[in-house]
Amino acid sequence: MEDIKKLEEFQAKIDADLKIEPKDWMPEEYRTHLQRQISQHAHSEVIGMQPEGNWISRAPSLRSKVVLLAKIQDEAGHGQYLYSAAETLGKSRDEYLEELHSGKAKYSSIFNYPTLTWADIGAVGWLVDGAAIVNQVSLQRTSYGPYSRAMVRICKEESFHQRQGYEIMATCALGTPEQKKMAQDALNRFWWPSLMMFGPHDSESAHTANAMKWRIKRETNDELRDKFIQKTVQQAEVIGLTVPDPDLKWNEADGRYEYGEINWDEFWNVVKGNGPCNKQRMRHHIKAHEDGTWVREAAIAYAEKQKSKQLVA
Amino acid sequence: MSNTDHQGDVWEVFIQSKPGLPHKHAGSVHATDKEMALQNARDMYTRRQEGTCIWVVPLQAIVSSMPEDSESFFEPSDDKIYRHPTHYIMPEGAKNI
Ligand SMILES: [Fe+2]
Ligand SMILES: [Fe+2]
Numbered sequence: 001m002e003d004i005k006k007l008e009e010f011q012a013k014i015d016a017d018l019k020i021e022p023k024d025w026m027p028e029e030y031r032t033h034l035q036r037q038i039s040q041h042a043h044s045e046v047i048g049m050q051p052e053g054n055w056i057s058r059a060p061s062l063r064s065k066v067v068l069l070a071k072i073q074d075e076a077g078h079g080q081y082l083y084s085a086a087e088t089l090g091k092s093r094d095e096y097l098e099e100l101h102s103g104k105a106k107y108s109s110i111f112n113y114p115t116l117t118w119a120d121i122g123a124v125g126w127l128v129d130g131a132a133i134v135n136q137v138s139l140q141r142t143s144y145g146p147y148s149r150a151m152v153r154i155c156k157e158e159s160f161h162q163r164q165g166y167e168i169m170a171t172c173a174l175g176t177p178e179q180k181k182m183a184q185d186a187l188n189r190f191w192w193p194s195l196m197m198f199g200p201h202d203s204e205s206a207h208t209a210n211a212m213k214w215r216i217k218r219e220t221n222d223e224l225r226d227k228f229i230q231k232t233v234q235q236a237e238v239i240g241l242t243v244p245d246p247d248l249k250w251n252e253a254d255g256r257y258e259y260g261e262i263n264w265d266e267f268w269n270v271v272k273g274n275g276p277c278n279k280q281r282m283r284h285h286i287k288a289h290e291d292g293t294w295v296r297e298a299a300i301a302y303a304e305k306q307k308s309k310q311l312v313a
Numbered sequence: 314m315s316n317t318d319h320q321g322d323v324w325e326v327f328i329q330s331k332p333g334l335p336h337k338h339a340g341s342v343h344a345t346d347k348e349m350a351l352q353n354a355r356d357m358y359t360r361r362q363e364g365t366c367i368w369v370v371p372l373q374a375i376v377s378s379m380p381e382d383s384e385s386f387f388e389p390s391d392d393k394i395y396r397h398p399t400h401y402i403m404p405e406g407a408k409n410i
Contacts, residue, residue: 077360
């Protein structure tokens, strides 16, 4: 059969670490896997602006305000890059948004947690962007060309995100006792949800096998999670904060940290829509989209008018 | 790459990072007219002094060769090694050539 031959050629290309481009033949499941993964990634960037946007008007200094604005603007850009990459797979942006609004498409559950204090903005930059960076650095080598190129661009921009978050955390942690308490409280609430960002254990993950075979993912959920933990625990120690994991300990012989198990009931509960902010996030996104309808209509009407003027002239 | 949505057409963005260098593909934007395309491209792709000049081109205006044509398109030149300077035998001792 022709498809079997094509499939063999496709896999040979992947195995040779050649990129797949939009017009190349690809198996249908490869296409749908990417459509799901890239759009979910795009939605996460955009929804992720909400918990941070919550603090723009209350940022404690002008410096922290311009930094936060620049960071959030970057995230909007990341969403755009990723939607563009997803669109090369033959679905329109309207369709992707429709899937988000109907609940068919997911976004990262981390953004369903609230940002209650200024230290939470520090925790988001340090931990949430930190976890995202570990994942995105690995995805720079993904097999789909447009996704890989978007990741390279995003990774360049991300490096300041984590540093600005860690700077906020350090300032709080080394400040007054109340500020230190606020930093510790932020770490307590964001630590486990950040680890959940890497997704279920490899043994539980429905998509891992195909994603690895097709080199959409280059490292598994558990491998990436481990990388993040090994890096981040030391950073907490430096600023005198305690990672809220009673099983966490340094293994001298292996030269690495050992750690406890995630509460997977909480993970699945938030994925299913029962996190603290799921409804609020989606309501806000739909409202912003609907409020923008007249702008899109006006822009299209203006473009039509310009076109007919050109025809007359 | 459907353009049937309400987000405007897709425009491909090319950026020249320094005077004298060629414009390089950076990504794409959605826009309903050329001014908007240029402004969106500036906002999205040059937030960190990445460029000195931007081109935006409607996706529909781009003609691309197809992967299935690549054999007839690119392979014939493989046997024309005389197009490369290494094909030519230079006399012993000749310099600066
Ligand atoms: Fe991002
Ligand atoms: Fe970020």
